[in-house]
Amino acid sequence: xxxxxxxxxxxxxxxxxxxxxxxxxxxxxxxxxxxxxxxxxxxxxxxxxxxxxxxxxxxxxxxxxxxxxxxxxxxxxxxxxxxxxxxxxxxxxxxxxxxxxxxxxxxxxxxxxxxxxxxxxxxxxxxxxxxxxxxxxxxxxxxxxxxxxxxxxxxxxxxxxxxxxxxxxxxxxxxxxxxxxxxxxxxxxxxxxxxxxxxxxxxxxxxxxxxxxxxxxxxxxxxxxxxxxxxxxxxxxxxxxxxxxxxxxxxxxxxxxxxx
Numbered sequence: 106x107x108x109x110x111x112x113x114x115x116x117x118x119x120x121x122x123x124x125x126x127x128x129x130x131x132x133x134x135x136x137x138x139x140x141x142x143x144x145x146x147x148x149x150x151x152x153x154x155x156x157x158x159x160x161x162x163x164x165x166x167x168x169x170x171x172x173x174x175x176x177x178x179x180x181x182x183x184x185x186x187x188x189x190x191x192x193x194x195x196x197x198x199x200x201x202x203x204x205x206x207x208x209x210x211x212x213x214x215x216x217x218x219x220x221x222x223x224x225x226x227x228x229x230x231x232x233x234x235x236x237x238x239x240x241x242x243x244x245x246x247x248x249x250x251x252x253x254x255x256x257x258x259x260x261x262x263x264x265x266x267x268x269x270x271x272x273x274x275x276x277x278x279x280x281x282x283x284x285x286x287x288x289x290x291x292x293x294x295x296x297x298x299x300x301x302x303x304x305x306x307x308x309x310x311x312x313x314x315x316x317x318x319x320x321x322x323x324x325x326x327x328x329x330x331x332x333x334x335x336x337x338x339x340x341x342x343x344x345x346x347x348x349x350x351x352x353x354x355x356x357x358x359x360x361x362x363x364x365x
Contacts, residue, residue, distance in 0.1 A: 109175040124166035124177055125153050135179050136188065136217050138302045139254040140167045143264050143352075150254055151191050152217065155179045163187060188221045196222075197230045198277075199303070200249050208304030210317040214252070235280065240288035243309055244298060248280040251305035257281060257297035265360075267291045281305070294361050299349050311347045315339075324351060327361075336361060 106117050111124075111133050118127035126142065128135050138150035148168040155166045158176035163184065166177075178184070196218070203209045238246040255272070258281060262268040269291035273280050283289050298306045320339035327334045335355025339347035352359035 107171050107173055109171050109173070109177065111177045112179055118171055122171050124155060124157075124164075124169050124171055124175075127171050128166065128177075128179065133179065135166055136221070137167060138213055138217070138252065139256060141256055141260065141300060144256070144259045145263060147255060147259065150252075152188055154184060154187055156181055156184055185221060188217075189223055192218055192222055193226050193228070195252055196226055197228050198232055199252065200232055202250075206250070206304040207307050207312050208250075208301075208317075212304060213302035231277075233277075238282060238286075239309065241293070241309075243293045243295070244289055245307045245309045245312065246282060247305050247307070248282065249305075250303045251281055252303055253279060253281065254302060255281075256300045256302065257306055260296050260300050261291070265291075265294060265296055270297060292362055295349060296360070308347065311339075314346050315341045320347065324354065326355075332356065334361060335359075 107120050107122070107127075108115060108117050109127065110116070111128050111131070114131070114133065116127060116131040116133070118130060122130075123146070125135055125137065125140060135153050135155065137153040139147045140153065146168045148165045151165060153166040154163040156178040157164055157169070158178075166179070192214075195214070199214065203212070203215060206212070209215060233249045235248045238248070253272070258270045258272060261270050269283055269289050270281055271284060273282050273286075295308065298308050317339075319341055321341070322337050322339050324335055324337050327336050333355070334357035335351060336348050337351045338345050339349075348361075350357065350359040350361040
């Protein structure tokens with residue numbers, strides 16, 4: 106067990122843990138957009154930067170291992186300023202269409218901009234204007250909202266073992282899509298939709314049917330087969346409008362198949 110101090114609070118964590126894991130497991134919030142405990146360290150978004158006593162530069166907490174007696178500060182003026190700048194750069198190319206985006210109300214970008222964002226941006230640059238990919242029966246892909254965090258790509262490959270999505274192109278035109286721009290060739294488990302921090306990946310059956318804050322969510326057991334997977338149903342006035350997995354819950358550990 107390693108002991109360290111985060112924001113003046115003494116916490117303990119397992120040897121080999123990252124600062125971000127230690128903080129989250131002890132109820133200390135550190136913002137991030139590309140981290141998922143089920144995946145390999147990526148360190149792409151740089152929003153989880155923290156100050157470490159004795160070090161001049163800021164470190165990405167998702168990629169920095171804890172050491173005995175380490176003193177970490179996660180919310181200093183310097184850290185907040187850098188997070189503001191990172192979000193400002195992300196929003197340069199991100200469409201501000203929250204009123205018509207199905208992710209509004211449960212969007213990580215929206216929440217972070219509310220907490221750290223500036224009232225106006227300093228930069229005006231070209232935004233992507235790509236057609237929405239609706240070829241598949243269940244998943245809609247809007248590349249204009251994608252921030253290239255790679256969570257969907259990595260989850261599909263590392264966790265699901267499907268590798269149905271990938272990065273296509275380089276630089277500004279880079280997009281996340283299936284190989285050769287074809288329809289998704291997978292089981293449609295919906296994990297990519299759930300893990301997306303923006304509205305780049307949406308559920309076609311759920312789109313424009315209800316706002317997330319109007320849903321009543323209840324856990325239940327999928328009746329399709331004898332596995333007994335736990336899933337979370339979103340309902341409005343008794344009508345089931347959405348189903349998704351609940352991470353770390355049930356015999357399925359939150360993973361679903363196309364039937365769930």
